[in-house]
Amino acid sequence: MSQEKTDAAPAPAEAKTVAACVREMRRAAARGEPVDAEVIGAWGETFMTELYGKQKPVRFEVRPKGVINGWGNPLEGDVAHASRRRLDVRALYLHPPPTKPVKEHRWDDKNICRDCQEPMFLSGPDCVPPGKVINFRDRDAISLEWFRQPLEELIQLAKTARINRFDAAKLTNEANYLIERIDQHLKGKSNEPQ
Ligand SMILES: [Zn+2]
Structure with a gap:
């Protein structure tokens, strides 16, 4: 059965930041409708790149004191003179520090991991090879x-x-x-x- 697209379905994800992905995910959840695999794939790709990729520098956002929403980009000197200009400042790390995977994948020429057999486009950051399957009919498969x-x-x-x-x-x-x-x-x- 094919999934009919409705007007409400999101266009193929443009979200290039984690925050944008999360926003889209929450909106999709609120709509309560199925989401295209393509969109989910793009979210996953963004998370992989943004969360496990290289760390980028922090940026700042400011908003007038006492305002609940409305974070915006600082003008020149806003961060340095936040107090005098009665601004709240928040520093945003675009990327959390990358964590080193416990075990790295080893990709073959078809982009499939030699160890866990996962294709690259499906894989998580860690390589988790499946446990060795013991074939009990194999008489040699025995270890003291x-x-x-x-x-x-x-x-x-x-x-x-x-x-x-x-x-x-x-x-x-x-x-x-x-x-x-x-x-x-x-x-x-x-x-x-x-
Ligand atoms: Zn692997």
């Missing part, structure tokens, strides 16, 4: 490391659960023995020449 935590929990359980102390001691000994063997095995593996 996986057994350590359940074994350690078993030892913990042996201390606290209501089982008789001989069983608890036996459980603890056996789990400790298995952990030792896992460690030996892993150590041996890491010492093998690659």
Whole structure:
């Protein structure tokens, strides 16, 4: 089913600042009508550029004291002589300080990330590769490391659960023995020449 455009639908977004995007988003929400994917894409693009792009210098806005709205661009000397001219001043950071992504995407020649497989036009600022999928039918897909935590929990359980102390001691000994063997095995593996 195609979305019919109405007169109320916004033109393809011109919003080039975060504030303008937010304004458009709020108006769109107030209208309560679906928004074109193209418009949403442009908003996302603006947020990415403006919030995670390079930091630009701050600018100032002024308004007469006692006025609720009406922030405007300062005339020459308005900021320096705000008090004498009875003006309120606000400094606007066009960009918040850019935060460094925890992990950067690595784009291939099709602009798809090698690590998280997200296409560039969909991606967020952080690269979040999906967890490794373990195929349990693959007999090689097994790591002794996986057994350590359940074994350690078993030892913990042996201390606290209501089982008789001989069983608890036996459980603890056996789990400790298995952990030792896992460690030996892993150590041996890491010492093998690659
Ligand atoms: Zn990525």
